[in-house]
Amino acid sequence: MNGTKVDTLKVPGASLYYTVRGAGPILLMLQGGAGDAEASNGIAGYLAGSYTLIMYDRRGMSRSKLDEIPEALWLETHSDDAHRLLAALTTEPAFVFGSSIGALIGLDLAARHPEQVRVLVAHEPPAYELLPGAERTQAERTHDEIQEAYRREGMAGAMKKLAAASGVDFSDREPDVQMPAITPDAAPEATARRAASMTFFLTHDAPAVRRYTLDIASLKAAPTRIVPAGGSNSREAQPRRCAATLADRLGTEMVEFPGGHTGYVLRPRAFAAKLRAVLEMRPPRAEEFDISYTGTPAWDIGRPQPVFLALAESGEIRGRVLDAGCGTGEHVLMAARLGLDATGIDTAAAAIAIAEGKARDRGVAARFLVWNSLHVASLNEQFDTVLDSGLFHVFEDGERRTYADNLKAVLRPGGRYYMLCFSDRQPGHVGPRRVTRDEIRATFDNGWRVDSIEPAKFEITIGANGALAWLARITRT
């Protein structure tokens, strides 16, 4: 595990305490309720291997001190903080996960600064304005009752109501998850820091949530992929109802996540797996490939395919290189050894982990990402060469065009795509589906020039003769 870096960022009216941990693309975590940076520690353990996690204390919470206590706090101030924090750390669009008030902050961020957010998972945003009349009135009444309970009975009373209203079920938690410091029963003994944060939440954040109105038009116009999410265990609760309504309003589907309103805290392992799948749009077959990499699959020969080695030696592989469906990374490492800037993507996290290990062992600088080639356009990067050894023949008919369009988005005009796939001349049915030359031509018929499709061979771990293949050279026009 990579170490955690701790820092503060001065923003107007406050200083934000934040932590950075892990490696890979940035994932900003926007906690719900009175959760500070530590609230995501559990789930962070499952995500830090593939993301650089940014977690922070919202202003007013724990260690993020305010210059002075404001008369009224606005949700927009929180989203401005998130905007500034991201801007201080990266110029690239980031992954953002927000839960409850954090989801509202994420939505406001995506509406105002869509260029900063690649994908937003908005988990149970309490946007009561989205609910139909009677339900909305009910939600707002509950909200007032929580405030009232806080005034009359103090924190324990408010917490009990809040948990019941939002669908928090403390008994639905993974075995190694500790009971949170503040629960309806534990409130009197809670640590001073958590208690102070909860007080701040109830007096400042909860009213800010109540005053906030979503900017649906901007959200619809944003390039950000917005994924409303709801708990599997909070079906009747209002925040989850808001997530479902938000999905309708945005013309998308709500995705169900494990657990209730605080599933990311109480069921971190299952929640992390779902979050990764959603962020990276992992296709169903990723799990099958993951399993195949627990052994040595037939294609994983531990060195580059001779066909690709010959391309490298003849100088055809050049510039920034992307290997789509890179497996355990031999072709990426080959390009990197040539001194090229090389990236490998694969949806099988197990393959990427092996590839990263090889790069470390061999002392080669190369980048590996768990990423879906069918959505590689969302990387927002440009390459001169794309390699594909054994990926194209994995796709179903309907996916081929999507793949070609995505490659078109990341390949510079004049750049080249080299593809090795199983050939229709290979007898029998063992192994992947066979591809004909005509099918290759038909897929790359718009915005492409097919320069050559030559008979070639795949080397495999089983059988000395390998398998019959096509090597296609295709230029992006």
Ligand code: SAH
């Ligand atoms: N190029 C590697 C692996 C070929 S096997 C080699 O030559 O050894 C095909 C690879 O594509 C597998 O690792 C599989 O996990 C990956 N894959 C399948 N669908 C994918 C997709 N949609 N996006 C990225 N990788 C995918």
